[in-house]
Amino acid sequence: MNSIAEITDKKPEFVDALLDWYDHNARTLPWRISPEAKRGGIKPDPYHVWLSEIMLQQTTVATVKSYFEKFMEKWPTLEKLAEADLDDVLTEWAGLGYYARARNLYKCARTIHDDLGGNFPKTNDELLKLPGIGVYTAAAISSIAYDIPETVVDGNVERVLSRLCQIETPLPDSRPEIRGHAEILTPDYRPGDYAQALMDLGATICTPKSPKCGSCPLQEDCLARKNDLVADLPRRKNKKEKETRRGYVFWAEYDGKVWLRRRPEKGLLGGMMEVPSDEWAPSNSWQNIPTPRIPIIANWKLLPGVVRHTFTHFHLELKVVKLQLEEMINLQEGEWCDIDKQDQYALPTVMKKVFNHVGQPLLDL
Structure with missing residues (x-):
């Protein structure tokens, strides 16, 4: 496979070998x-x-399995999901991260249920109109669910094709070239199985480290293997180091209840519940973080230690200040929530860590 033409010429044999392996x-x-x-x-x-x-x-697939099964148990059909309460969906999603996905998931289910008679669209153009569905997801649904020949390229496919075709341009700049190869190789027959076969090959054989080239059905055509470049591909641009942000959270507790509030719908952790916090400011040291503005005038105490969490684009460190109230006070925002019913609230993982830090164990993080 030294050119696009040769890949095209060998496409039937290539596809058959991959599908037989699958x-x-x-x-x-x-x-x-x-x-x-x-x-x-x-x-x-x-x-x-x-x-x-x-x-x-x-x-990862390993993480998603249990979440998928829980969703199926609670909402076995799209109709059931569309009729659910958003807070319930966010609560079940907690731990998967990227909570905008959960909100768009719910919006999408409602759109299909309310506007499309509960019928899932089939084509890319129709699917791309739905909330939360982008180019990759639309192609995957069309291909896997309906056997429509669409080009499906995820991280596993990028790795397989980078090695197979010896694409040495670093990711992400190589993506147009990878997609060009992927479009040529996508077959008209069994496109759903073909897409899943490429993803499985990347997940189990053509792995990032220690690939099992001797078990690969495409080993005879793999240029990276022929030229001893498998370990070097795909190349990647050097990533920028993540910044660290720091801030305070305010744990106010009264008679087995804790003060929680909902984060704004838009933005990081949108629509999730949180122990109230101040701004998470970029900083290279806690010495650069000003004393927090206390939300309630009272005798707050700083707890020892730091809560640490990592998001996609930054690391986060939080210090917890705690207030034990003797009598109920009216809150300007948020609500008093039972600590022992914390699994009923849509708490993101970072807030579960806050609970654990205070000494109120939650569900597994």
């Missing part, structure tokens, strides 16, 4: 219909495909 080695996943089941006439449920793809964005 038929014998497909991962068993709770949202997937196996090749054998598909041959028996069972079709993928677009609701399952869509839900799993949204969950899998920036999250």
Whole structure:
């Protein structure tokens, strides 16, 4: 495979080798219909495909499995999800991160239920009109759920094609070239299985470290293997070091209740509940963080230690100041919530860490 022309010439053999491997080695996943089941006439449920793809964005398969199963138990159909309460959805989502995905998931379910008669769209153009569905997700749904030949490129596919075609331009600059190869190789037959086969190959054989090249069905055509470059590809641009932000959270407690408030709908952790906090300011030292503005005039105490959490673009450190009240006070915002019912609130992982830091264990982080 030294050129696009040669890739095109070998496409049938390439696709057949990959699909044959997939038929014998497909991962068993709770949202997937196996090749054998598909041959028996069972079709993928677009609701399952869509839900799993949204969950899998920036999250590992191992993590998503249990979340998917919990969602299926609570909302087995799109109709049930559309009729749910957003807070319940956010609560079940807690721990998966990127909470805008959960809000868009809910909006999408409502749109399909209310405006499309509960029928999932099939084509890319229709799918791209829905909240939270981008180019990759639309292609994955069309391909996997409906066997429409669309080009599906995720991180696993990028790695496989970078090595197969020896693409030495660093990511993300190489993405247009990778997509060009991917579009040429996407078949008209069994496109859903083909897409899942490439993803499985990247997840189980063509792994980032210690790839199992001897077990790869595409090893004879892999340019990186021929030229001893597998360990070097895909290349990546050097990432900028994440900044650290710091701030304070205010734990006010009264008679088994804690003060919680909802974050703004837009922005980081939008719509989630939090222990009230001040601004999370970029800083290279706690010495540069000013004394916090206390939200309630009272005898607050600074707890020892720091709560640490990492988001996609920055590290976060929080110090906790605590107030033990003897009598109830009226809050200008937020509400008093039962500490022992914390699993009923849509708390993000960083706030679960705050609970644990204060000495109020939550569900597993």
